[in-house]
Amino acid sequence: DAGVTQSPTHLIKTRGQHVTLRCSPISGHKSVSWYQQVLGQGPQFIFQYYEKEERGRGNFPDRFSARQFPNYSSELNVNALLLGDSALYLCASSPGHALYEQYFGPGTRLTVT
């Protein structure tokens, strides 16, 4: 079975621009979570979606938004990019009966210049 996939792999943006990151969960998984991993640190929780509803949001500004589609894929949007948004963005999917059991994709490396 295919694992979690994310696109694009790498992205370079300029300060002030907008970015959209995409994630496809493991087949059958109905929950998607997003994490930000800054270099040298552990991942930080941004959002969790379950059955297309936002289930939780971490301590991130309103510039960060996300949604989950009927096929359970998800998008993470970041507006007005700052240099500090440069990070590896990780998507994880979970089965509905075990939301804590998260399987991660390879991530999208975002560089803001």
Place this chain on the structure above:
Amino acid sequence: AQSVTQLGSHVSVSEGALVLLRCNYSSSVPPYLFWYVQYPNQGLQLLLKYTSAATLVKGINGFEAEFKKSETSFHLTKPSAHMSDAAEYFCAVSDTGGSTLGRLYFGRGTQLTVWP
């Protein structure tokens, strides 16, 4: 909120030696606990998890971890290190219920180096 402390940002061992990576959690209520491994330029791979069953948990690649409630610890061990074990290891916790179930809180990571 949950928090996780990983003692030692860098651990070096010789090939064949015991690997011990330390993790302590802060919650007064035992959480769900996880160890993940991250190879360079890759995502996170789940090594093992504790979800209130046996306190000694066996994972992939010969790793295991023991949940000790009295010490609020979940240390990761492997009897004999292999060169391929060199990677970054993250300990994570999750609440066991409620609206924050499934929200993982990660430690800062421990970089494991294995010398030949």
